[in-house]
Amino acid sequence: MSLEAVLIIAAILFAIGLYGALARRNALVVLMSIELMFNAVNLTFVGLARYIVPAGIQQDLGTLLTGQVFAVFIITVAAAEIALGLGIVFAMYRNSESVDLTDAVELRN
Amino acid sequence: MVSEASVWAIFLLPLAAFVIIALVIRPFFNRYAGLSGLLLIAALAVSLFLSILALGAVAMGQEPELQAYRWLDLGDAVIELSPLLDPLTAVMAVVVTSVSLMVQIYSLGYMKGDPGYARYFAYMALFTSAMLGLVLVANILVLYAFWELVGVSSYLLIGFWHDRPAAAAAAKKAFIITRIGDLGLLIAILYLFFQADEFAAAGMNAFHIPDIWQAVQPLGAGGAILAGTGLTWLTLGIFAAAVGKSGQFPLHSWLPDAMEGPTPVSALIHAATMVAAGVFLVGRFYPVFLAAESTLTVVALIGAFTALMAATMGLVMNDIKRVMAYSTVSQLGYMMAALGLGAFPAAIFHLVTHASFKALLFLGAGSVNHATGTFNMQYMGGLRQHMPLTYLLVVIGGLSLVGIFPLSGFWSKDEILVSAWTGGGVVEPWVSQATLIMLGIGVLLTAFYTLRMIYMTFHGEFRGGVEQEQLDTGADSHGDDVQDTGDHGGLHLAESPVVMVAPMVILGIGAVVLGFISNPQWIDLFGVPKHWITELFEHGVAPVLSSDAPHLVLPKFSLQIAAISTVIALIGIGLATAMYARGSRQYSSAVRRDRDPLEAGGPLHRLLAEKYYIDALYEDAVVRLAFYRAFAGAIDWLDKNVVDRIGDVIATIFRNVGRIFLAPLQTGEVQAYGLAVALGTLIILLGFLLV
Numbered sequence: 001m002s003l004e005a006v007l008i009i010a011a012i013l014f015a016i017g018l019y020g021a022l023a024r025r026n027a028l029v030v031l032m033s034i035e036l037m038f039n040a041v042n043l044t045f046v047g048l049a050r051y052i053v054p055a056g057i058q059q060d061l062g063t064l065l066t067g068q069v070f071a072v073f074i075i076t077v078a079a080a081e082i083a084l085g086l087g088i089v090f091a092m093y094r095n096s097e098s099v100d101l102t103d104a105v106e107l108r109n
Numbered sequence: 110m111v112s113e114a115s116v117w118a119i120f121l122l123p124l125a126a127f128v129i130i131a132l133v134i135r136p137f138f139n140r141y142a143g144l145s146g147l148l149l150i151a152a153l154a155v156s157l158f159l160s161i162l163a164l165g166a167v168a169m170g171q172e173p174e175l176q177a178y179r180w181l182d183l184g185d186a187v188i189e190l191s192p193l194l195d196p197l198t199a200v201m202a203v204v205v206t207s208v209s210l211m212v213q214i215y216s217l218g219y220m221k222g223d224p225g226y227a228r229y230f231a232y233m234a235l236f237t238s239a240m241l242g243l244v245l246v247a248n249i250l251v252l253y254a255f256w257e258l259v260g261v262s263s264y265l266l267i268g269f270w271h272d273r274p275a276a277a278a279a280a281k282k283a284f285i286i287t288r289i290g291d292l293g294l295l296i297a298i299l300y301l302f303f304q305a306d307e308f309a310a311a312g313m314n315a316f317h318i319p320d321i322w323q324a325v326q327p328l329g330a331g332g333a334i335l336a337g338t339g340l341t342w343l344t345l346g347i348f349a350a351a352v353g354k355s356g357q358f359p360l361h362s363w364l365p366d367a368m369e370g371p372t373p374v375s376a377l378i379h380a381a382t383m384v385a386a387g388v389f390l391v392g393r394f395y396p397v398f399l400a401a402e403s404t405l406t407v408v409a410l411i412g413a414f415t416a417l418m419a420a421t422m423g424l425v426m427n428d429i430k431r432v433m434a435y436s437t438v439s440q441l442g443y444m445m446a447a448l449g450l451g452a453f454p455a456a457i458f459h460l461v462t463h464a465s466f467k468a469l470l471f472l473g474a475g476s477v478n479h480a481t482g483t484f485n486m487q488y489m490g491g492l493r494q495h496m497p498l499t500y501l502l503v504v505i506g507g508l509s510l511v512g513i514f515p516l517s518g519f520w521s522k523d524e525i526l527v528s529a530w531t532g533g534g535v536v537e538p539w540v541s542q543a544t545l546i547m548l549g550i551g552v553l554l555t556a557f558y559t560l561r562m563i564y565m566t567f568h569g570e571f572r573g574g575v576e577q578e579q580l581d582t583g584a585d586s587h588g589d590d591v592q593d594t595g596d597h598g599g600l601h602l603a604e605s606p607v608v609m610v611a612p613m614v615i616l617g618i619g620a621v622v623l624g625f626i627s628n629p630q631w632i633d634l635f636g637v638p639k640h641w642i643t644e645l646f647e648h649g650v651a652p653v654l655s656s657d658a659p660h661l662v663l664p665k666f667s668l669q670i671a672a673i674s675t676v677i678a679l680i681g682i683g684l685a686t687a688m689y690a691r692g693s694r695q696y697s698s699a700v701r702r703d704r705d706p707l708e709a710g711g712p713l714h715r716l717l718a719e720k721y722y723i724d725a726l727y728e729d730a731v732v733r734l735a736f737y738r739a740f741a742g743a744i745d746w747l748d749k750n751v752v753d754r755i756g757d758v759i760a761t762i763f764r765n766v767g768r769i770f771l772a773p774l775q776t777g778e779v780q781a782y783g784l785a786v787a788l789g790t791l792i793i794l795l796g797f798l799l800v
Contacts, residue, residue: 018787022783022787023780102780107775
């Protein structure tokens with residue numbers, strides 16, 4: 001498997017996530033789509049770390065694993081973010097008994 | 110004998126006392142506030158000693174070498190810090206430190222138990238050091254700073270009892286009115302600043318006072334740096350500041366109101382020293398004034414007119430401190446008139462004697478207030494039996510003020526009258542004649558109001574003091590009528606404590622002997638050479654006078670003038686005795702209306718009691734009508750109709766642009782915004798790829 005294939009898959013994943021985040025009306029689905037985009041980014045990190053390692057510093061484990069470490073870091077942040085996002089969705093549901101994003105337009109004009 | 114450090118110390122010691130009291134004792138050790146007065150007294154005692162040494166050195170021509178410290182470079186004008194030790198400085202320093210010392214000792218008793226005790230002495234220390242700085246410095250800009258500092262401390266002290274509305278208003282009035290005059294000094298300094306390159310071309314410094322003296326002398330072919338109209342305006346500007354500070358007409362109206370401050374403050378600041386700063390300022394620039402004849406004419410006429418007008422107002426006042434306040438204004442008028450006539454030494458001689466006897470009179474008024482709780486003479490009377498020492502001292506001070514042989518005021522006032530009599534050629538003869546007439550009438554009025562004050566206060570029967578006054582005026586409901594009740598509101602008819610009487614005794618001795626010590630007229634007295642002040646000032650000024658400038662007027666004692674002025678004074682005394690000596694009977698509200706014989710004057714009495722309506726003119730016409738209504742009204746109209754309108758129009762334009770073009774884009778849908786961000790990113794990326 002080449003780097004191109006990894007990047008194309010990541011791009012497709014990102015595009016799907018972007019479409020979901022922008023087009024779906026259900027807040028939960030939007031959150032899931034955002035997760036997709038995170039993972040597309042993770043995939044890019046890992047792929048690039050796997051195929052493109054700067055020459056001359058291969059002995060250094062820290063440099064070698066930068067991409068992977070970032071991926072793990074993003075997963076952690078994404079977990080925190082989803083907890084926060086779900087909290088907001090709950091609050092929104094309690095207020096308006098709806099998780100439809102097109103209903104949440106109080107800041108219009 | 111006198112080193113440079115000791116000259117600086119005269120000013121720095123009270124300043125140190127101020128710093129310690131204000132920054133250490135008051136915030137952290139207010140329990141020991143009693144120390145603050147003692148600290149200031151100790152500092153002033155040393156300052157007084159050093160001032161006397163300095164005066165001795167100046168009198169013997171042994172001035173120390175004084176260094177100038179560079180402070181700021183402004184192109185051609187260099188601002189230097191250096192003391193100027195000349196006869197005027199030395200005499201003023203002795204006057205300021207000695208009167209201040211007496212007043213501080215007196216304050217120990219007078220201010221006892223006041224909650225602001227430490228604050229009071231902090232202000233007093235600030236004032237004294239600022240005043241000493243004012244007389245010591247040789248740079249006009251630094252002098253200006255001290256001039257304003259003196260004004261600020263005066264403001265703080267007039268408003269010392271700031272919870273009393275009358276005191277707060279009086280403090281504000283004093284500050285604002287003197288500021289009007291100070292504008293003149295500022296303009297004079299700016300004028301000098303613009304001449305700085307010419308000064309520099311002649312190797313001089315435009316801000317250095319001795320250089321300013323020199324600048325009126327012709328330089329080779331080019332003529333003097335300061336001459337003609339510029340010189341006239343420069344001197345008029347300086348004189349304007351002196352008018353404000355010394356309470357001369359037309360800026361006199363703040364001084365009587367300033368009596369709202371504690372009485373020792375009135376004695377020190379508004380009688381003996383600060384108000385004399387105007388006389389000092391003119392004296393400081395006297396060589397410059399001598400070259401400007403038209404200014405001297407103005408000085409002489411304003412001084413003489415003030416001497417006369419203030420005396421007439423003093424006739425009808427019922428507040429003992431106000432009588433003395435008008436008397437102070439009037440006596441400062443005498444000094445100014447003397448300056449205008451070219452009799453510089455006579456003016457300073459009168460300043461010295463006046464400082465002593467007027468401080469004594471004010472302290473006497475404070476002592477009377479201590480006993481009766483009021484300043485209204487209508488509620489005094491008969492105090493002679495209760496406080497004989499105060500009575501004796503006030504009589505000495507009063508007769509000195511009137512100018513009765515052999516008290517000090519006799520000698521100094523005589524010198525002024527002699528200089529008006531002989532004219533001296535500094536100003537036109539008609540000016541000195543007009544001055545002489547006004548000052549002569551002033552002598553009569555002075556005698557009358559002084560004796561009226563003494564009779565109303567000390568003779569006749571006691572009329573109830575503060576208790577009766579509160580009964581009549583409805584007590585505390587309007588505190589404005591009951592002045593200075595402070596913490597000594599109580600009525601206890603007895604002589605004041607020793608700390609209050611002792612300084613008065615010293616000042617009283619001064620009022621008796623100062624005429625001989627400071628300027629003996631005929632003979633060398635007890636080792637004091639005759640006319641030494643006169644000659645000292647003559648020698649101090651003469652070297653810097655240009656050859657064609659008129660010379661100082663140096664009056665010698667004249668028996669005719671002395672006899673005439675004594676007769677005039679005796680007429681005034683006789684009139685007052687005839688009208689007031691028996692005093693009124695036991696006070697009762699029913700007879701109050703017809704008690705003061707002067708009220709027979711009808712409308713004239715009313716005119717005087719209303720101070721010629723000058724206060725009303727200033728407050729109603731100038732402040733309310735011209736300033737509040739016309740000026741502030743115009744500004745208000747401009748603000749509302751021009752400035753605000755422009756702002757409104759601009760705001761409307763942008764609000765409508767926003768409403769029409771931008772508001773529809775704000776749908777509130779997060780996903781629409783997200784789409785815009787995504788598309789934007791995409792377009793930027795495409796741009797990068799394609800270009």
